[in-house]
Amino acid sequence: MSVRVFIDGAVGTTGLEIRERLAGRDDVTVTTLSDDLRKDAAARSDALNAADVVVLCLPDDAAREAVALVTNPAVRIIDASSAHRTAAGWTYGFPEIEADRAETLRTAARVTNPGCYPTGFLALVRPLVRSGLIPADWLMTVNATSGYSGGGKAMIAEFEGASPAPAFRAYALGLAHKHVPEMQAHAGLAHAPIFAPAVANTYRGMVVEVPLHLHAVPGRPTLAAIRDCWTDAYAGHPLVRLGAEAAAIAIADDAGTDRLTLHACGNDAAGQARLVATLDNLGKGAAGAAVQNLNIMAGLDPLAGLTA
Template sequence: MRRSVFIDGGAGTTGLEIVERLAGRADIDLVTLADDRRKDPAARRAALNDADFVILCLPDDAARESVALIDNDRTRVIDASTAHRTADGWAYGFPELEPSQAGIIAEAARVTNPGCYPTGFLALVRPLVRAGLIPVDWTLSVNAVSGYSGGGRQMIEAYEGGGETSAWRGYALGLDHKHVAEMQRHARLEHPPIFTPAVVQTLRGMVVEVPLPLHAMPRRPGLDAVRETLAAAYEGSRIVRVLDDEPALIRIEDDAGTDRLTLRVLGNADRGHARLVATLDNLGKGAAGAAVQNLNVMAGFDPAAGLVL
């Protein structure tokens, strides 16, 4: 069955990536507005209410406004902003997060896309918390770097126009990044993680790392136990993969240009030190790819349809 989809904010970075993934699909009819009508309230309201599915690629306040314009109980929403990631009544759009999560998303009227950084963090941490290898009261740290496309059009123009020349730019130095609450809530931790993000001078790609002192943790799990727990959590997934290799290097571009998520458990077994590492594309599984995957699940399509794997 064909489904109609309206992307509110389709001219932005994430919106354009979603359009690219949906264009040409025989099961999707894209609802579009001419450039001179995109900011027309009446035209937007009509498009929001006429579509089977709406994907919001907007700033938080604008996303909330768009939801308020939907006055029927038929249109289903996927919000790619941060507006609803910890809100009650919204399904968390990470199908692999829990054994039941894909089913919850499939039935939901309102789905919120995960953040790009939380996607890597939660993929590494949630199965270990669920299995009891990481105590719920353990304080975790998460170090992450993203390509500059994660900052949207303004940051892209700054880097590509020569206005920004830094190779590494750390931010959220007050440890108050808006993704922290999302990480804590969906990992089901008692304490917020210590999150240290940075932007580097590459267009796209992301590395998220969680170091673990396995020797100091209550159950003292080994590297193999951690790896096997993650592998069991994502067994059969075509999108999330757990590798057991020991690469000499990990590059931020390793999964750039794809919609997959790669997880590794690295470290020193003798010392009981682990590095949990996730690589993904901040615009792929971290944004547009996640939105398309959620659309597929909600519409009853192949979850990987239109994705780059």
């Protein structure tokens, strides 16, 4: 028997990517609404309450409204917006982030998909904080650049329009990006990190970097110790891998996949490190993560429909 999945917001970038990953599978039956019914409250309510699993690919306020429409206690929800990423009663849908998270997701009724930038940051930092290699009160910075598809249809139109698009654009300069509370909470940090995001003139792909003065960190962790910590943390998780030593790392290294690659670069003699994650902002950073969570929640092959 296939799992009945309703995608609310299936015409957006993330929703379309999820539909593509679910297409042709016989263990999932996907339902969407036609254009004339997408804004019909009664039709949406019926679709929401008839599904086994609902995937919300909506702006934050619309996602909250959709949750309020679900009255059937058997319906489980995956929210791909940022509306519930630090909300009580919601399970953070990053299966690899804690040892028991995948098991928790199997029975979770309300799951919030991680943000694309936080996915890279947390994959790098959370194991180090949990193990004590990095103190929870350490002051951290995260620099990150995404392909322009991360900005949705408006940004895609801007970068692919007739006017010359910028090669690189920094934003969120007021240091109040909505991803910051998510990063702090799920990394277990006492202080919010400085988050410096940017967008590059490439459709998809993402580089997330955390620079560290290892010589100033208590215990002076080495690059090898960091790699060993990641190896232990992500053993048995095929979508998270450690990258080989590299002279350069490109934004497109994991584009078109649903995996996440971690690099510990730097100079032990200088006591400095550059921790770098690459992923696809639409893959492990969005649609791929939602499909992975759906697979786990429904008791299906965790990698079905995904590209490692």
